[in-house]
Amino acid sequence: MSENKASRSPESSPTGHDVAVLGGGSFGTAMAKVLAENGHSVHFWMRDPAQADEIRDTGINSRYMPDVKLTGDIQPTTSLPEAVGKAEIVFVAIPSKAFRSVIRENSAEFRDGQIVVSLTKGIEEHGFKLMSEILQEEIPRSRIGVLSGPNLAGEIVNQELTATVIAAKDPDVRRTVQELLGCEYLRVYANVDVYGVELAGALKNIYAIVAGLASARDLGENAKAMLITRGLAEMSRFAVSLGANPMTFMGLAGVGDLIVTCTSPKSRNYRVGYAVGKGKALDDAVTELGQVAEGIYTLKLVKEKSESIGIYMPLVRGLYEILYEGASISAVINSLMMSVQNSDVEFILPRTLSQ
Numbered sequence: 001m002s003e004n005k006a007s008r009s010p011e012s013s014p015t016g017h018d019v020a021v022l023g024g025g026s027f028g029t030a031m032a033k034v035l036a037e038n039g040h041s042v043h044f045w046m047r048d049p050a051q052a053d054e055i056r057d058t059g060i061n062s063r064y065m066p067d068v069k070l071t072g073d074i075q076p077t078t079s080l081p082e083a084v085g086k087a088e089i090v091f092v093a094i095p096s097k098a099f100r101s102v103i104r105e106n107s108a109e110f111r112d113g114q115i116v117v118s119l120t121k122g123i124e125e126h127g128f129k130l131m132s133e134i135l136q137e138e139i140p141r142s143r144i145g146v147l148s149g150p151n152l153a154g155e156i157v158n159q160e161l162t163a164t165v166i167a168a169k170d171p172d173v174r175r176t177v178q179e180l181l182g183c184e185y186l187r188v189y190a191n192v193d194v195y196g197v198e199l200a201g202a203l204k205n206i207y208a209i210v211a212g213l214a215s216a217r218d219l220g221e222n223a224k225a226m227l228i229t230r231g232l233a234e235m236s237r238f239a240v241s242l243g244a245n246p247m248t249f250m251g252l253a254g255v256g257d258l259i260v261t262c263t264s265p266k267s268r269n270y271r272v273g274y275a276v277g278k279g280k281a282l283d284d285a286v287t288e289l290g291q292v293a294e295g296i297y298t299l300k301l302v303k304e305k306s307e308s309i310g311i312y313m314p315l316v317r318g319l320y321e322i323l324y325e326g327a328s329i330s331a332v333i334n335s336l337m338m339s340v341q342n343s344d345v346e347f348i349l350p351r352t353l354s355q
């Protein structure tokens, strides 16, 4: 069991803040742990009373982080109004499928000017909304940020060196989150491209599934590099056409997160791809995982959107055919390798850059 040392360096002497973390899964637990170790009072909201009791009594969230002991001032609660009401800053780690309903049902609990930061890497099913857009619609008087980057929860809880990105329009939100989360093992960079940072976090999950599939099929290291690089090309092309800054995709939230999830079996999306590559049905792979793999939903939405706006995304299309149309993996690989479309140019500049 890992029980870590306090993470602030002695000279930094932080002033503790009241913060809320919404969502008692892997990432909510990891962020609650960092915040508590940094000297903050964490109001940790989850749905399940038994889970809240367990964390209160033992410091352990056995369903999601059985080997991690939570220490410091973490107050688990099943009352969202209590958690949000006591907090100066709220972090939301709820899967994209439930994100809007949780925020909408509790919108009256959020105060004007309260900082609310999404940790979620997904897209809403109808309307292609990102989580910050949902926050903007449901609690428009809050100050909104998104956190994204190569941030495997299982490594953060072990205090393994990590960097992340806080994206917000408001400089005070960026600075506050840097101060709250930053410590000797977690370095927090800032970015103003909220849309790009957030979209990158959602898109890379698709390519993690592709990489898991490739790994299961022993396609080799050259193939892995090809998939990651072409994945980066198509996800940036798509995002830039929707208004993201291309430089974001050269950074931690873009290529950084793509690398970690496409190369690590610790990624749930990678694991789903790996299981399907080994012949498992998608539904069985997801059930066995027992945690969220956002990429399987994001894939459908991005395929539809890319077709409607005319952006060429062959890896998205190929994965969709495998997961949802019963195409054989080898037939899709063959068709991707033999495709003549755009194979003569490595870079297709998005319209915004080629003008």
Ligand SMILES: NC(=O)C1=CN([C@@H]2O[C@H](COP(=O)(O)OP(=O)(O)OC[C@H]3O[C@@H](n4cnc5c(N)ncnc54)[C@H](O)[C@@H]3O)[C@@H](O)[C@H]2O)C=CC1
Binding pocket: 023, 024, 025, 026, 027, 028, 046, 047, 064, 093, 094, 095, 096, 098, 102, 119, 120, 121, 122, 151, 152, 153, 154, 290, 291, 292, 294
């Ligand atoms: N685990 C990781 O390494 C990272 C995860 N994320 C993102 O964080 C988000 C959450 O992921 P995880 O915590 O890892 O997922 P998880 O599968 O470990 O846990 C999901 C949590 O959400 C809760 N939940 C589901 N529906 C809910 C509802 N209707 N109301 C309240 N709670 C609900 C579940 O009870 C569970 O506690 C995802 O979008 C994921 O992409 C981001 C960075 C890293």
Ligand SMILES: O=C(CO)COP(=O)(O)O
Binding pocket: 121, 149, 150, 151, 152, 153, 205, 208, 257, 260, 261, 266, 267, 268, 269, 270, 292, 293, 294
């Ligand atoms: O986003 C993540 C790491 O940055 C976690 O990825 P998975 O959801 O695939 O585990």
